[in-house]
Amino acid sequence: MAKFLQRRRSRDSGPALPDVRVAEERGIRSLYLGSDTIQSSMRLSDHTELVLTYTHAMMGFLLCLPSAPAAILHIGLGGGSLPRFCHARLPDTRNIAVELNPEVIAVARSLFALPEDERLQVIQGDGVQFVGERTAEFDAVLVDAFDGHDLIAEMVAEPFLHDCRQTLTENGVLVMNLWGNHPHYRRHVDCLRQAFDGRVLTLPAASHGNVAALALAGPAGHRLRLDALEARARQLTADVELDFMAMVAALKRDNPHTASRLLP
Numbered sequence: 001m002a003k004f005l006q007r008r009r010s011r012d013s014g015p016a017l018p019d020v021r022v023a024e025e026r027g028i029r030s031l032y033l034g035s036d037t038i039q040s041s042m043r044l045s046d047h048t049e050l051v052l053t054y055t056h057a058m059m060g061f062l063l064c065l066p067s068a069p070a071a072i073l074h075i076g077l078g079g080g081s082l083p084r085f086c087h088a089r090l091p092d093t094r095n096i097a098v099e100l101n102p103e104v105i106a107v108a109r110s111l112f113a114l115p116e117d118e119r120l121q122v123i124q125g126d127g128v129q130f131v132g133e134r135t136a137e138f139d140a141v142l143v144d145a146f147d148g149h150d151l152i153a154e155m156v157a158e159p160f161l162h163d164c165r166q167t168l169t170e171n172g173v174l175v176m177n178l179w180g181n182h183p184h185y186r187r188h189v190d191c192l193r194q195a196f197d198g199r200v201l202t203l204p205a206a207s208h209g210n211v212a213a214l215a216l217a218g219p220a221g222h223r224l225r226l227d228a229l230e231a232r233a234r235q236l237t238a239d240v241e242l243d244f245m246a247m248v249a250a251l252k253r254d255n256p257h258t259a260s261r262l263l264p
Contacts, residue, residue: 005029005111017101018147022111029111031079033104033146040079040112047113048088050242054177054210055081060203060247061140061173061214062236063229069093069139073167075127075155076145077104079112087120089240095120096138098127128160134167141168144177151179156188161195161215168217180204180211189213198264199224202254203247216263223262226252 005022018034024044028051031040041051050056059082062068068090074083077099086095099105102124108114114122123130127145141164145152154160156176164174174196178188192200192215199216201224216224226248233244252259 017103018149020101020103020107022107029079031104031107031112033078033101035149039146040081042079042081042084042112048085050081050085052081053207054205054212055085056242057203057205057210057212057247057250058082058142058144058175058177059085059240059242060212060244060251061142061175062240063232063244063247063251064173064201064214064216064224065139065171069172071096071138073131073134073138073141074098075131075141075143077108077122078144078146080108080114082142082144083120083122084112084114087115091119093119096123097121098123098125098130100124100126128154128163131160131163131167136169137167139169139172140175141172142175151182151188156184157191158195161191165195165215165217171216171218174213174215174217176213176215178202178211178213180209185211201226201251201258201263203251204254206246224258225262226255226259 005024021032023030027044029042029044030038033039043049043051071094072086074095074097077097083095083097086093099122105122105124143155145155168174176192178185189200189202192213196215196217201214203212203214205211229248233248236244
């Protein structure tokens with residue numbers, strides 16, 4: 001049974017925010033936001049391991065880039081799994097995480113070993129507003145936001161998706177953590193396709209029904225063909241220590257129309 005370490009109520013001022021709870025079980029520390037669903041987990045013996053399978057799928061964006069990203073924007077911090085992993089495995093990359101809930105930031109720093117240096121900056125603020133104020137600044141934008149009960153509707157619709165595209169560099173990638181069993185899953189994917197001219201791939205996580213949607217900002221000249229990704233996947237598997245070959249196989253299964261031809 002999980003042992004709860006801490007519960008922090010959101011502050012009374014400002015917008016209503018979910019309560020933050022932290023629990024430990026079998027060497028895994030987990031974060032809960034306003035529900036009994038685990039939002040983030042960290043192995044106490046290896047702080048940089050990606051414990052939850054959906055985070056592996058979200059790292060699939062590296063397959064779509066020709067080289068390591070110079071800058072990544074994380075919308076939603078949670079326990080900091082993805083910023084912590086990117087900080088450790090991509091040593092030349094700058095990470096900025098934007099999180100609305102100050103209690104989440106406090107817990108990520110005090111209980112989830114979130115690094116604090118010039119390569120990882122955490123900003124307390126509204127991710128929607130932050131994205132709307134940036135242009136061509138990030139090679140990847142990773143959106144993993146949850147209001148305690150559901151995906152944040154504003155972040156799976158225009159104008160936020162348009163703003164995400166504007167904040168990406170020319171060949172950048174937007175990654176969104178979607179729920180494959182959500183009643184509006186198809187609508188969410190369609191909104192991404194409209195905002196990114198159809199250049200969207202879906203990468204299901206190995207468990208729990210999450211799907212990483214990868215939206216490519218590149219112009220028509222920036223093409224991607226799944227059956228040409230094996231060499232990139234092998235190199236990433238060695239460098240980043242995730243199974244990118246399995247990700248390529250999952251991309252082909254879930255996007256059969258693009259497996260052997262170019263994205264538009």
